[in-house]
Amino acid sequence: MxxxxxxxxxxxxxxxxxxxxxxxxxxxxxxxxxxxxxxxxxxxxxxxxxxxxxxxxxxxxxxxxxxxxxxxxxxxxxxxxxxxxxxxxxxxxxxxxxxxSPYSVAEHTLALILTLNRKTHRAYNRVKEGNFSLNGLMGFDLHGKTVGLIGLGKIGKVTAQILKGFGCQVLGYDVATDQECEQMGVVYSSLDEIYTQSDIISLHCPLTPQTRHLINRNAIAKMKRGVMLINTSRGALIDTPDVIEALKTEHIGYLGLDVYEEEADLFFEDLSEKVIQDDIFMRLLSFPNVLITGHQAFFxxxxxxxxxxxxxxxxxxxxxxxxxxxxxx
Missing domain, CATH: 3.40.50.720 (NAD(P)-binding Rossmann-like Domain)
Structure with a gap:
């Protein structure tokens, strides 16, 4: 053919x-x-x-x-x-x-969590410059933290397995329950429960009219102050201007993205010699607690x-x- x-x-x-x-x-x-x-x-x-x-x-x-x-x-x-x-x-x-390979995206999700938490990307650059100071590099133990997963398909399920291995309490939201998830100790919860109880929230649901801008100012207002938000699913699950406002007020303490709503004009290309015209994307890059990869979780x-x-x-x-x-x- x-x-x-x-x-x-x-x-x-x-x-x-x-x-x-x-x-x-x-x-x-x-x-x-x-x-x-x-x-x-x-x-x-x-x-x-x-x-x-x-x-x-x-x-x-x-x-x-x-x-x-x-x-x-x-x-x-x-x-x-x-x-x-x-x-x-x-x-x-x-x-x-x-x-x-659900493992590819799930493992990249953990890479974003660990990098944001332990600031290994910043430490790497410091050491190359001969700066061995630990100031500003403090993280937290993942063990014992509550992680909310929105979407428990194949990728969400593997992510839950990895997080349980770290000793996290895992809350999950999905339109259907999965016996394997329940057996590994995932606690099925409402979205509001995930928002209010989670230290880390990771998105693993498809983009539909119902999930578009699922993470908006109303959802963020319910979250813990300093929450870590991770998105390796679809960019439009997040209302980016609302997330930027929450970053400015420090309501969101960490943001890890492998996807972006307007990524079609950016990702998968070498734009290093050009001036990026997307002001919202450039504002995201200005935050020290934001980590963005260019849709490589599947890679x-x-x-x-x-x-x-x-x-x-x-x-x-x-x-x-x-x-x-x-x-x-």
Whole structure:
């Protein structure tokens, strides 16, 4: 099957070309993102493969349908960037990778927590400059702290397992309960209970109309003063201006982000020689208690292998008219 990839990087080509030996699809890689100005590049391709910041709104989907595209293959779990109703109307199937390596994101979540807490990023820079002072580097024991996890899917569950290993009390919120989570000692709680009781809050839920800006000034007002907030899920779960106000008043004591609501114009590119025009993002960078990584939580060898395998199998299943177990409707 002929497949065109948007927003592809060197590592995408490496892992997809390697796994394609088992499928023999015709793969063509573009580094440009999918949007209204690039959708025509999919002419003569039956499938497009897109990532988290590609735009597949109603207009783009109609353009894809007009040039003969029959399948949108997401090489990620989230699908909030795809107009599913428009795809269904246009007769385009949508498939995704519902799970790759939950350990990759869960472990990165802990990396953000530990780095913010023990300030290892600041200590690293000090030591390189010959500054061995410990002033300003004091942290706290994770053991005994209460951590609230919003979302207990595969990633949230693995995060809970790791945190229990540190001796944390783990509260969890999800629309459904999970017996394995209960057996490991996760206490299912309401959002208000998580807000009021947690020393650390970590987001692991999908972005939906109901969860957009879940963390806003009202939610923050209920949180403990000095709370640590972590987001490795989707940027728009957080109302960034509200979070900035809470950072200024020190209500939020630590902020760790691997995602950002307006990241499409920033992440996955080298902008070191340019002036970043996003004033909100630059304001976040000005805080000493904010740590931001550029959507790299998924970025492990294991995860990329899994993403390539599942994506190409999804495409093969579509080509062979098999049941699409990872279809999104």
């Amino acid at each position: 002929q497949v065109i990839f948007f927003s592809s990087k060197t590592y995408d080509r490496q892992f997809f070309q390697s796994d394609n030996q088992h499928h023999s699809h015709e793969l063509y890689f573009l580094d440009v993102p999918l949007h209204t100005g690039t959708a025509s590049l999919a002419t003569n391709y039956q499938a497009v493969c897109i990532f988290v910041n590609d735009v597949a709104n109603k207009e783009v989907i109609q353009q894809l349908a007009d040039v003969g595209v029959k399948l949108i293959a997401l090489r990620c779990a989230g699908y909030n960037n795809v107009d599913l109703a428009a795809a269904a109307q246009a007769g385009i199937q949508v498939v995704r990778v519902p799970a790759y 492990t060898r294991n995860a990329l292998q899994g993403i390539a395998q599942v994506t190409l199998q999804n495409i093969s299943d579509f080509e062979q008219q098999k049941a699409l177990v990872n279809a999104v409707r």
